[in-house]
Amino acid sequence: MATVTTTFSMWSNQYINGQWRKGDSQNDYRNQNPFDLSELVKIKLASIEDVGVAYQSAAKAQKAWQKVSPGERSAVLKKAAEVLEKGRDEIVQILVAETGSSFAKANAEVDFSIADMNQFAQLPFKMEASVVSSVIPGKENRVYRLPVGVVGVISPFNFPLYLSIRAIAPALAVGNGVVVKPDLQTFISGGLFIAKVFEEAGLPKGLLNAVVADINEIGDAFIEHPLPKVISFTGSTAVGKRVGEVCGRNLKRAALELGGNNVMIVLEDADIEQAASAAVFGKFLHQGQICMALNRIIVHQNIYDKFVKAFKEKTQLVKVGNPFDPSVFVGPLINKKQIYKVQGWIDDSIREGAVCIKRGNVAGNLMEPVILTNVTNDMAIAKNEQFAPVAAILPVESEEEAIQIANESDYGLSGSIFTRDVEHGVEVALQIETGMIHVNDQSVNTESNIPFGGEKSSGLGRYGGDWSLEEFTTTRWVSVQKEKRPFPF
Structure with a gap:
């Protein structure tokens, strides 16, 4: 320590x-x-x-x-x-x-x-x-x-x-x-x-x-x-x-x-392991308390199960605890109010049909990572910006549906596209109504010489x-x- x-x-x-x-x-x-x-x-x-x-x-x-x-x-x-x-x-x-x-x-x-x-x-x-x-x-x-x-x-x-x-x-x-x-x-x-x-x-x-x-x-x-x-x-x-x-x-x-309600769109041809690694980092960095953090992970149905499996396995490696331990990646949320709010959204989303495949303990302001699957865009956990370590993974049947879901949010700060076809990734990125978006990377990025800001709300x-x-x-x-x-x- x-x-x-x-x-x-x-x-x-x-x-x-x-x-x-x-x-x-x-x-x-x-x-x-x-x-x-x-x-x-x-x-x-x-x-x-x-x-x-x-x-x-x-x-x-x-x-x-x-x-x-x-x-x-x-x-x-x-x-x-x-x-x-x-x-x-x-x-x-x-x-x-x-x-x-x-x-x-x-x-x-x-x-x-x-x-x-x-x-x-x-x-x-x-x-x-x-x-x-x-x-x-x-x-x-x-x-x-x-x-x-x-x-x-x-x-x-x-x-x-x-x-x-x-x-x-x-x-x-x-x-x-x-x-x-x-x-x-x-x-x-x-x-x-x-x-x-x-x-x-x-x-x-x-x-x-x-x-x-x-x-x-x-x-x-x-x-x-x-x-x-x-x-x-x-x-x-x-x-x-x-x-x-x-x-x-x-x-x-x-x-x-x-605020942001940032998406990662994982297209059908994506490198699943790389996308899952990036998603874990972009979701759980600083307990998800980042305006650029991933709020919705949108995955093509044909690779959905494989992605969820990889994401869950990698999430198991995330250490939660006292941030003065250098090996800890997820520390406490800033206050108890944040935890009460997001726990309510989790419960509401489960009642609305989301499936919770991982829900760890809450102790004080420490909240272990949560993974919700089969999430839809109208569920509380997807509609609201969560400043918490909660991953919402949404299945879609097509690229067009992914773009539509991404743009249904009032927010437009950051985002991410995963695909093996980089130029096609750029084409998709340009259709997302957001100030910033990254192809084959997660959503938490900042560079001093680049314009940083959002669209819409x-x-x-x-x-x-x-x-x-x-x-x-x-x-x-x-x-x-x-x-x-x-x-x-």
């Missing part, structure tokens, strides 16, 4: 206006280890007034930061990546203790975050102006790319480090100030640790703020505050719709990466590479009349 090396008591302060200080709320929050429910640290929460101070601080510091040379801004991003790498052991321990991550998942999350920082270190050099022709004689049209000013970031509990950095890093790189509000359950890895990384990297004080606040106390204040021009939200579709509604009402831009906008440039900047048209223009007066 590994030993926690971080001192959790050091994470009891907010990071506002370049200072580590107590929140002004009258309420505390106790951060718990989801595996054994032990208390990690208690923090005094941020108040609505604290949120306002954080935004004001970011706005004030942003004015100077915007004028900093691209080379200097890039250097801070690169330095932050170095600081994160040096702190890998500590943040991995935090991720395991705070989120229930396995060591493999926690290290992957650190890798993704470092890659993003280095990728986004290129963005300061892409803030160039362009000249566009004019229909008016003697006029020069210039189009400038500028930071929006201040960005508010709301991040979730499942990949807290990466999904915060994915928005914070590009927003800072292009010259914005940032306030991040991480999920309460993972406020260290999703907010405070990141603030510490950038502080050590030399980011000007006040530019990045991390507020740990309870939505029940602050309501919509984080979104409605007049200073942030863009709100970046990653989380559930229900909450994302609320964020989008509030942003629209206040004429703010919203970047939303929401899975969100708006794209993160990654130059697509993040679009999310966190604005354009301004400046025309220059170099010759006297005649007017009728």
